[in-house]
Amino acid sequence: MQPKPWPADWMRAALGLCVLRTLAPGATYGYAIASALETAGFGAIKGGTLYPLLTRFEAAGWIAAEWRPGAGGPGRKYFSLTDDGHRELGDQAAHWQLFATTVHDHLKIGPTES
Amino acid sequence: MMTSTPRDPNRSVSAADDSPGGTPGIRSGGAEREVDNEAWLESLTIELRLLDVSGQDIGDALASAREFLADSGASAMHTFGNPKPYAAELKLPELPQRRINGGSLRAGLGLLGLLGFMHSALSFVQDEAVAVDLATLVVFVAVGILAVLLPTFLQALVRVRLRAWMIVVAALLGLGTAFGLSRLAGTTAVLFSVPAPAIVIGSALLVLVPAVWSQLRHSLRDDPIVEPGGNPEARPSISTRLFLGMVNWSMVAGSIVIWLFVLFVEPSASA
16 A cells, blocks of 8 residues: 655655765765655655755765766766764754654654643 | 556566566657657756756756666657656755846847947938938837837747747738838838937947857857766857857848948939
């Protein structure tokens, strides 16, 4: 059975952090990032969603981009985490974990009596 | 723009997978898709130019889009959406100065100079003052207003996809205006006279200064679209430079034709 699509709001909130995590193992390119996210279960990520995010991260100094030559053209644009990007990933991942735990606990236990 | 259909995490993904939903995009007919993708990339180029993005950044954005499309085998419209919002969402740095409006303003000034020659060349040769009637005044004011206002509407005009009915309407408007002005010219009295040398000198400045200015700007400050890793000093092809040169100097060429006509054809016609 085809699972329900993730709500767009959830994706919007989580995608940036997940893109940073995808880049953590090493430099990679646009389609490979989209494929990795799809394999991880996030659904098909379009270029129109991914590249504005990557451009924003590059402007923020979290990722660096480098064109590696191909056979008959400019080749591929590889993105890699900078030192700032690694720090940002660590901070955001820890913060997200706290948020996810809070949501999970609330859903499981319900409102606490004051 | 955001899609989020989850799929089985255990299923492998490859660029060769062409089943719907199996890649970040949808495959469609090959040749037709290529044509559509190129049209989309051209539209993206225009939108980024209108946002004053540098040629280097445009080249980078185009190459990134081409790379993703080649990998996914998907259509550009499906992958990136409408070029206009996508260009805006990229939030690429803008050039420090807006330079897109100067070209049409200079073309309008050149046209004004050409009209000046048309009305003054014969009077200049015959050593007479130029008689200005209402029709002449209307044409000059209309072209002057057009030269000032056209840059404002340029962004909208660039995005217009030309349709047959638009050409018909434009032709009818042009013919109607020309007919109306010719009727007006025959009926209106002379409003005032201007010495021909004054209009000739003014027209020469209006024709020559924009052409020389554009030529120098193209030589010194052109901002070509550069592929990643390409040579930033790369010049446009000879055919492109010839075309740009012809457009740039077209008002000067038109002025020369007018003067040749006045100096060599008109005297023999009136003799």
